Amino acid sequence: MRSAAAVSMRPQYPLQRVPESPLPVQGVTMKLLFDTDPGVDDAMALLFLHRHPAARLLGITTVFGNAEIDVTTRNALHLCERFGIAAPVARGAALPLVRPPRGAAPEVHGDDGLGNLEGPLHATREPDARPAHRFIVDTLREHPGEVTLVAVGPLTNLALALAEDPAITGLVHRVVVMGGVFGVGGQGGNVSPVAEANILSDPHAADAVFTAPWPVTIVGLDVTHRVLMDHACFERLRAQGGAEGAFIWQASRHYVGFYGRAVGVAGCYVHDASAVACALRPELFTLRAGPVRVVDQGLAIGQTIQRTGGRRYVHATDWDGLPDQQVAVDVQAAELLALFEHTLRRPAPGHAC
Numbered sequence: 001m002r003s004a005a006a007v008s009m010r011p012q013y014p015l016q017r018v019p020e021s022p023l024p025v026q027g028v029t030m031k032l033l034f035d036t037d038p039g040v041d042d043a044m045a046l047l048f049l050h051r052h053p054a055a056r057l058l059g060i061t062t063v064f065g066n067a068e069i070d071v072t073t074r075n076a077l078h079l080c081e082r083f084g085i086a087a088p089v090a091r092g093a094a095l096p097l098v099r100p101p102r103g104a105a106p107e108v109h110g111d112d113g114l115g116n117l118e119g120p121l122h123a124t125r126e127p128d129a130r131p132a133h134r135f136i137v138d139t140l141r142e143h144p145g146e147v148t149l150v151a152v153g154p155l156t157n158l159a160l161a162l163a164e165d166p167a168i169t170g171l172v173h174r175v176v177v178m179g180g181v182f183g184v185g186g187q188g189g190n191v192s193p194v195a196e197a198n199i200l201s202d203p204h205a206a207d208a209v210f211t212a213p214w215p216v217t218i219v220g221l222d223v224t225h226r227v228l229m230d231h232a233c234f235e236r237l238r239a240q241g242g243a244e245g246a247f248i249w250q251a252s253r254h255y256v257g258f259y260g261r262a263v264g265v266a267g268c269y270v271h272d273a274s275a276v277a278c279a280l281r282p283e284l285f286t287l288r289a290g291p292v293r294v295v296d297q298g299l300a301i302g303q304t305i306q307r308t309g310g311r312r313y314v315h316a317t318d319w320d321g322l323p324d325q326q327v328a329v330d331v332q333a334a335e336l337l338a339l340f341e342h343t344l345r346r347p348a349p350g351h352a353c
């Protein structure tokens, strides 16, 4: 078995530690939108957000990815009903912008997208009448400068929102994306040697999102492969994490099995919840600044590349005039895991210890 700690992380370029987050301070809340393709680790991230005292979830937008859009939307609605999450759910894109769809990932997330749970997954609530990209635009306009947009699936909804209303780049507080891989410490992709799943699912959308003039923080495999949730943590959540903890244990059995067989780790990597943690507690991450582009064709399709340093390249003008985005190159993994676990193990609101 390979341990996450064995991955070498010695970056050779100027790095930046983000300032201490103002959170969590009693009574201070962060407004968030969650764009997601549930997905086992998406469900873990959603429940983490739901239980975090500083998070105020304004809405959930769904996208194809780990399963077809009907399934990811049904799963989001089911999770909301099951755990009393009041935020509206808006159904999003069914297909990538340009490239053919890669298809669902039942071998990772199960046939139902939630780890092959027993019994049919009901959802009686209806989605919001608006498509996801319109819901994103409307929400950013209603709360100018206040909303952190956390995206943990293919970036199609965000690209459509940008196309519909480019002015949203000046209205968002921050965009935090789970996706990509930048080769830090030799880290490779999870769907090709150079590509991560969310980005390969819609590389054109990802390139539009990363090159837009809004502040994006990218939490890729370089850091999520250092955040390994082990069996003991799952067992503690099952025993002491209330209904959410028991659900996470159950839904993750298939996912953990996949990681054991395919990657040889004991537990699973915490992808999507790491992006949520980066939104809530950015000081747990070390970030590297520079423009980011995505390869959208050929052998390296889906590869994410960051230009580091200020050099301009005379024969590569596609890199000129782009905004710097922040790429996570290191993470305080133990602290992140403790944050996740303790958030889920907090007594539910209204319940005495």
Ligand code: BDR
Binding pocket: 039, 040, 041, 042, 066, 105, 108, 152, 153, 178, 190, 196, 197, 198, 271, 272
């Ligand atoms: C990403 O791909 C999906 O399988 C997960 O939900 C996560 O968002 C990891 O590469």
Ligand code: CA
Binding pocket: 036, 037, 038, 039, 041, 042, 065, 066, 152, 153, 272
């Ligand atoms: Ca996801």
